[in-house]
Amino acid sequence: MGRISRNSVYCIVGLVLVLxxxxxxxxxxxxxxxxxxxxxxxxxxxxxxxxxxxxxxxLKAGEELGVKxxxxxPTQTKVKDQIDVLESLIAxxxxxxxxxxxxxxxxxxxxxxxxxxxIPVITWDSDIAEDGNRLAFVGTDNYEAGVKAGIxxxxxxxxxxYAVITGTLGADNLxxxxxxxxxxxxxxxxxxxxxxxxxxxxxxxxxxQANDYLExxxxxxxxxxxIFMSGGWALFGKSAxxxxxxxxxEDVKSGKLPIISFxxxxxxxxxxxxxxxxxxxxxxxxxxxxxxxxxxxxxVVEGKELEKGYYPTALPVAFQSNVEEFVEHSERVYQLPE
Numbered sequence: 642m643g644r645i646s647r648n649s650v651y652c653i654v655g656l657v658l659v660l661x662x663x664x665x666x667x668x669x670x671x672x673x674x675x676x677x678x679x680x681x682x683x684x685x686x687x688x689x690x691x692x693x694x695x696x697x698x699x700l701k702a703g704e705e706l707g708v709k710x711x712x713x714x715p716t717q718t719k720v721k722d723q724i725d726v727l728e729s730l731i732a733x734x735x736x737x738x739x740x741x742x743x744x745x746x747x748x749x750x751x752x753x754x755x756x757x758x759x760i761p762v763i764t765w766d767s768d769i770a771e772d773g774n775r776l777a778f779v780g781t782d783n784y785e786a787g788v789k790a791g792i793x794x795x796x797x798x799x800x801x802x803y804a805v806i807t808g809t810l811g812a813d814n815l816x817x818x819x820x821x822x823x824x825x826x827x828x829x830x831x832x833x834x835x836x837x838x839x840x841x842x843x844x845x846x847x848x849x850q851a852n853d854y855l856e857x858x859x860x861x862x863x864x865x866x867x868i869f870m871s872g873g874w875a876l877f878g879k880s881a882x883x884x885x886x887x888x889x890x891e892d893v894k895s896g897k898l899p900i901i902s903f904x905x906x907x908x909x910x911x912x913x914x915x916x917x918x919x920x921x922x923x924x925x926x927x928x929x930x931x932x933x934x935x936x937x938x939x940x941v942v943e944g945k946e947l948e949k950g951y952y953p954t955a956l957p958v959a960f961q962s963n964v965e966e967f968v969e970h971s972e973r974v975y976q977l978p979e
Contacts, residue, residue, distance in 0.1 A: 677709075678708040678709060678736045678938075678941060678942055679708070679709040679710075679711060679735045679736055680699075680703065680708055680709070680710055680711070680735065680736060680737045680738070680739065680934055680937045680938070680941075681710075681711045681712075681713055681730050681735045681737070681738050681739070682695065682696065682699040682710060682711070682712050682713075682738075682739040682765075682930060682933060682934065683713060683714045683723065683726055683727065683730070683738060683739065683740045683741065684696070684712075684714045684741050684766075685714070685715070685718045685723065685741050685742075685743045685766075685767065685812075685846065686714060686715055686716060686717055686718045686846060687712070687713070687714045687715070687716060688716055689846070690877070690906050690908075691873070691904055691906065691924075691926055692714075692741070692766075692926065694926040694927045694930070695741070695765065695766065695926040695927065695929050695930030695933075696712040696930060697927055697930065698926070698927035698928060698929065698930030698931035698932075698934075699712060699739065699930035699931065699933060699934045700712070700930075701931055702930070702931045702932075702933075702934035702935050702938070703934055706934065706935070706938045706942070708736075708934070708938060708942065710934055711735070713726060713730070714726055715743075717846075717847075718743055718808065718809060718845060718846035718847075719743065720743040720744040720747045720748065720809075720811070723742075723743045723748065724747070724748060724751050727740070727748065727751045727752070727755065728751060730755070730760075731751070731754060731755050731758060731760060734760075735760060736760065736937070736941050737760060737761045737762070737763070737937035737940070737941050738755060738760060738761070738762045738763070738937075739762075739763045739764075739765055739779075739930070739933035739934065739937060740752065740762060740763070740764050740765070740769075740775075741764070741765055741766035741767045742764060742767045742768065742769045742812070742813065743767070743809060743811070743812065744809065744811035744812065745767070745768060745769050745770045745773075745811060745812070745813035745816075746769075746770045746811065747811065748769055748773070749769055749770050749772055749773040752769055752773045752774065752775060753772075753773060753774050756774040756775075761776050761937060761940050761941060762774070762775045762776065763775060763776055763777055763778075763779060763933045763936050763937055764777075764778045764779070764780075765778065765779040765780045765929040765930070765932075765933045766779075766780045766781070766814060766924075766926065766929055767780075767812050767813055767814035767815075768780075768813050768814065769813070770813070776936070776940065776947055776950075777936060777947050777949065777950045777951065777952060778950065778951050778952070779929050779932045779933050779936065779951075779952045779954070780814070780924075780929045780952075780953070780954055781814065781924050781925075781953070781954055781956060782953050782956065783813075783814045783815075783817035783818045783821065784817045784818070784820060784821040784824075785821060785956060786817075786818050786821060786903070786922050786924070786956050787817060787818035787819060787820060787821020787822040787823075787824070787871075788821040788822070788824060788825055789821075789922050789956060789958055790818065790821070790822050790869060790901050790903070790920075790922050791821060791822040791823070791824065791825025791826060791869075792825055793899075793901050793919070793920040793922075793958065793960075794822065794825070794826070794867055794869055794899060794901045795825055795826065795829070797867065797896060797899035797901075797919060797920075798834075798866045798867040798899055799833075800829075800833045800834065800866065801834065801835070801864070801865070801866025801867070802834075802835050802836075802837050802862055802864060802865050802866050803826075803834055803835070803836060803837070803840075803865065803866055803867050803868065803869060804836070804837045804840045804841075804842065804858045804862070804865060804868050804869075805819055805822070805836065805840045805841035805842065805868075805869050805870070805871065806841065806842050806844055806851055806854050806855060806858075806868065806869075806870045806871070806874075806875065807819060807841040807842065807843055807844065807870075807871040807872065808843065808844055808845065808846040808871065808872050808874065809843060809845055809846065810841070810843050815871045815872060818871045818903070819841060819869075819871055822869055822871075823836075834866075837858070837861075837862050837865070841871070842854040842858070844872075844874050844875070846872065846874055847874065848874050848875065848877045848878040848881060849878065849881060850874075851870070851874035851875035852875045852878060852881040852882055852884070852885040853885070854875075855868070855875050855882070855885040855886070856884075856885040856887070859885070859886070859887065859889050865898070866898070867898060867899040867900065867901070868898075868899075868900045868901070869900075869901050869902075870900065870901070870902040870903065871903060872902070872903050872904070873902050873903050873904040873906065873909050873921070875902075876902055876906075876908060876909045876912055876918060877906070877908055877909075879908060879911070879912065882912070882917070883917070886917070890917065893916070893917055893918070893919070894915075894916040894917060896919070899919040899920075900918050900919050901918075901919055901920050901921075901922070902918055902920075902921055902922075903921065903922050903923075903924065904921060904922075904923065904924055905921050905923040905924075905957070905959050905967045905970075905971050906971060907968075907971050909921055910959065910964055910967055910968055910971055913959060913960075913961055913964050914961065914964050916961055919960075919961075920958060920959065920960050921958070921959040922956065922958050922959075923955075923956065923957040923958065923959055923967065924954065924955075924956070925954040925955050928954045928955070929954055932952055932954075936952070
């Protein structure tokens with residue numbers, strides 16, 4: 642990338658300071674720095690509170706390291722839209738990309754094209770397929786996360802029918818969670834647990850669609866013993882979630898119908914406090930964003946090789962009994978841009 646003049650940089654920085662570092666629209670949030678290095682952090686969708694926590698971590702790393710960080714991505718979780726964003730970043734010539742992939746296989750060609758053009762790619766949250774040339778993955782051990790969800794589920798559900806609500810069927814992170822979850826259930830005698838027909842149900846990361854599936858499952862399978870959601874989409878819309886539960890709400894609160902889900906956003910913790918969800922497998926997206934930019938800086942600016950290909954983040958599990966431990970952290974980190 643071409644260097645801009647020192648005076649121009651000072652003017653830009655001064656303007657940003659005067660404006661109080663106001664965030665740009667969801668489609669693109671940028672921290673400006675006294676350098677011409679620019680790293681892009683690309684979520685599955687920009688208007689998701691979970692991904693915004695990664696945004697905050699990335700922007701903080703950029704501020705500390707003195708590089709420009711551009712948070713940009715599709716407004717909906719659609720692989721074509723994400724590929725278009727990646728294509729535009731390649732054309733722009735950014736210095737590095739941190740990507741949470743919508744589809745592990747579909748994004749491989751564009752990721753490899755970026756690498757071929759000298760743009761290193763780090764994946765976070767959701768990895769790409771093995772034939773992709775990313776440098777490293779930062780995030781949850783999603784299989785282990787699924788195992789933790791499975792243990793929580795099996796502790797509450799001794800046998801019976803279950804259903805899985807997921808996001809997109811091609812998301813590697815979600816599929817790993819489901820595999821880990823089912824690995825626990827498969828340790829029990831055959832027939833102990835039975836997955837209902839059509840499961841996993843793909844919500845496409847959409848709040849209403851997730852709740853529509855939830856309502857349909859409860860209506861079609863009145864004898865359902867429990868539900869596993871590989872992401873927290875249904876819980877992000879409290880009124881829609883409560884409506885979907887309907888008269889099964891008391892079963893959830895009493896433990897008769899356990900629902901195990903993911904993430905510890907404020908809206909989810911509120912439901913956990915009220916007993917309307919049984920357990921939440923937490924993640925650390927802020928750390929994912931921060932570490933991804935730190936690694937790109939190490940490779941591009943410092944010229945160092947990465948020590949490993951996987952950088953794991955923590956996996957705390959929240960129950961109603963320990964929910965207060967999660968509230969303060971969640972309210973600080975999980976917030977939408979102003």
